[in-house]
Amino acid sequence: MIYTGNNRNLTIEPYEPCPCHLDKKFKFCCYQKAKKDTSAPMAKGFSLGRVNHLIREFYAATDFRTCFAFENNQCSGPIKNAHSLQNNRILNVICENGHLYYFKPEVVDSGPTSVIKKIGKNDASTFFGFCDFHDTELFKPIELFDYTGDIQQKFLFAFRALAVEMHKKLRQLENVKRMFAQRPRIMLDPQFVYMYRVAMSDVNDHQIEYELFKQGFQNGDYTGVRTIHRELQYGVKFAACSSFTVRYDINGKVMNDTFSTKNDRMPSIFLNIYPTPQGTTNILISYLNIDSEVYQNYFNSLDALDDQKLTKYLNYLVIENTENVFFTPSYIESLSENERKSFERSYNSSMNVLERASLLAEGNYYKFDLFNLAP
Numbered sequence: 001m002i003y004t005g006n007n008r009n010l011t012i013e014p015y016e017p018c019p020c021h022l023d024k025k026f027k028f029c030c031y032q033k034a035k036k037d038t039s040a041p042m043a044k045g046f047s048l049g050r051v052n053h054l055i056r057e058f059y060a061a062t063d064f065r066t067c068f069a070f071e072n073n074q075c076s077g078p079i080k081n082a083h084s085l086q087n088n089r090i091l092n093v094i095c096e097n098g099h100l101y102y103f104k105p106e107v108v109d110s111g112p113t114s115v116i117k118k119i120g121k122n123d124a125s126t127f128f129g130f131c132d133f134h135d136t137e138l139f140k141p142i143e144l145f146d147y148t149g150d151i152q153q154k155f156l157f158a159f160r161a162l163a164v165e166m167h168k169k170l171r172q173l174e175n176v177k178r179m180f181a182q183r184p185r186i187m188l189d190p191q192f193v194y195m196y197r198v199a200m201s202d203v204n205d206h207q208i209e210y211e212l213f214k215q216g217f218q219n220g221d222y223t224g225v226r227t228i229h230r231e232l233q234y235g236v237k238f239a240a241c242s243s244f245t246v247r248y249d250i251n252g253k254v255m256n257d258t259f260s261t262k263n264d265r266m267p268s269i270f271l272n273i274y275p276t277p278q279g280t281t282n283i284l285i286s287y288l289n290i291d292s293e294v295y296q297n298y299f300n301s302l303d304a305l306d307d308q309k310l311t312k313y314l315n316y317l318v319i320e321n322t323e324n325v326f327f328t329p330s331y332i333e334s335l336s337e338n339e340r341k342s343f344e345r346s347y348n349s350s351m352n353v354l355e356r357a358s359l360l361a362e363g364n365y366y367k368f369d370l371f372n373l374a375p
Contacts, residue, residue, distance in 0.1 A: 009197060010190035019180050019187065019196055030184055037185035055107065062174040068163045069134035070214045077132025084164035084241045084324060085125040086143060090274045091326070094239055095121040100326040103347055113348050116332060116340070124326050125241065127167045147282050149229060155222035158243075158270035158286040159213045164324055165243040165268070166206040173199035205265050206243075212288055225270075226295075227286040228303050230310060235275035237328035238370055243268040244321040249298045250305075250313060256294065267291035271322065273314070283314065311371035318370060319343075320350045335368060342367040 012019070014027035021029055065079035085091055094100060102124065104117040130138070142156050176196045179186060186192040216224045245266040247258045256266050270286040285302065287295045302310065318325060335343060342364045349356035349365070359365040 010193045012187055012193055012196075019177055026187075030180070030187060033184040034187040035185075037183060039183055039185070055105075058178065059171070059175055062171040062178065063128060064170070064174075065128040066167075067131040067134055068129050068166065068210070069131065069138050070217045071134075075131040075133060079128050080130060080132050080135045081126040081128055082130045082135045083125050084127060084129075084160055085239050085274065085326065087121070089143070089277065090239050091121050091124055093235065093275045093277055094237060094326065094328045095124075096329045098122075099329055100124050101329055101332045102326050103323065103344075114344070116327075116344055118329065119326070125164070125239075125324055127164055129163050129167045146276070146278075147229075147284075151222045154227040154229070154284065154286060155213075155216065155225050157241075157272045157284050158225050158227065159217075161241050161243045161270040161272060161286075162206065162209055162213065162268065164241060166203075166210060168323075169199065169202040169206055173203050175199075201266065205268070208265060209243075209268060209288060212290065224289050225286050226289055226292070226299060227284055228299060230283040230307065232281035232283070232307060232311070232371070234281065235279045236273070236281045236371055237275070237331035238318075238325060239274040240318050240322045240325040241272050241274075242322040242324045243270045245269075246295075246298065246317075246321070250301050255298060267294050269295065271318070273318065283310070312369075315368075315370050316366055319347050319366070338364065339368045 012026050012031075014031065015025050018024045018026040018029035018031075067075050067079060069075065083091065091100065098121050099118050100121060101116050102119050103114040104119075105112065105114050107113070136143075139156055139160065141150065142153050142160075145153075147153055173196075176192070176199050179192065180196070212224060216222060245256050245258050246269055247254060247256055249255050257264070258266060267287065267290075270284075272284040273281065275281045285299070287299065302313070305313065332340070332343075342359070345355055345359055345364070346366050346368075349359055356365070
């Protein structure tokens with residue numbers, strides 16, 4: 001996202017905490033480094049292959065292991081590369097020959113983008129977010145049993161969507177801090193300050209949500225989450241598990257100013273869509289009840305839609321907001337050239353307003369259907 005507006009909040013003020021050391025003031029920590037830094041831009045003159053390698057290497061260094069379980073004193077075993085989408089009950093259903101497709105970030109001649117690539121099933125949707133004990137015990141109600149509408153199952157599906165997103169946002173914040181450390185002068189650049197502000201806000205928002213889930217779990221109270229569940233009588237060829245803030249309601253009215261750099265909390269929704277071994281599809285869309293002022297009417301509108309209208313809306317919502325989504329190879333490979341271009345470009349247009357305008361002008365915006373597989 002490129003921010004081009006004027007906003008005092010896009011300057012790191014002298015007496016605010018320094019990005020590299022939050023208990024020190026910027027003026028007395030990295031400000032002089034930033035002013036004196038004359039280093040060349042990162043990866044200047046490198047080939048695209050080397051640039052992509054460096055980006056992957058740089059981001060890989062931000063990975064970390066933690067257990068997001070609510071009772072850390074019970075942790076046991078190593079931190080697992082846990083699946084946010086169940087390996088045996090979901091990924092097995094959509095994979096073919098052990099592979100899936102996903103959107104992979106890459107740099108091309110025109111700049112940063114994402115392209116459709118294959119990935120092995122065992123590597124899909126994984127993150128180092130739970131110890132061996134909690135990855136097994138905490139999620140037993142959704143790992144071992146079919147979805148029944150049980151309130152604890154709704155709670156756990158929503159929480160796992162938060163956990164994978166929280167891990168990613170913590171990595172993104174660390175990524176920005178590492179860029180600041182290597183090129184201090186970019187701490188004076190509004191574009192990079194905006195990235196830092198967004199990353200900080202995202203982490204703070206998710207930490208608040210995490211504490212609410214923790215409180216509910218420890219009290220044995222799973223009622224703090226509202227969930228819409230819809231079962232389709234056919235299996236789709238993708239699966240998604242994510243949390244994100246919804247900017248517009250179904251009528252195009254702004255609910256959340258997601259481009260703001262102010263300190264207002266951006267409330268999340270939690271989305272899980274997956275086919276079942278029985279040939280149906282479960283759709284779960286949730287939010288925390290403390291955010292009813294923002295999302296209650298929006299959810300009422302979603303709940304009133306019939307299956308056809310809901311899936312048409314979700315076709316847009318998934319691609320617009322979700323990175324943690326994986327597709328059956330035969331579905332991707334069956335797309336026409338025009339559909340595949342629309343698929344990739346529509347996904348990238350969520351971060352590129354010029355691409356969106358171009359797709360709209362061509363009449364090629366979202367010219368595909370993730371839910372068109374009913375027999």
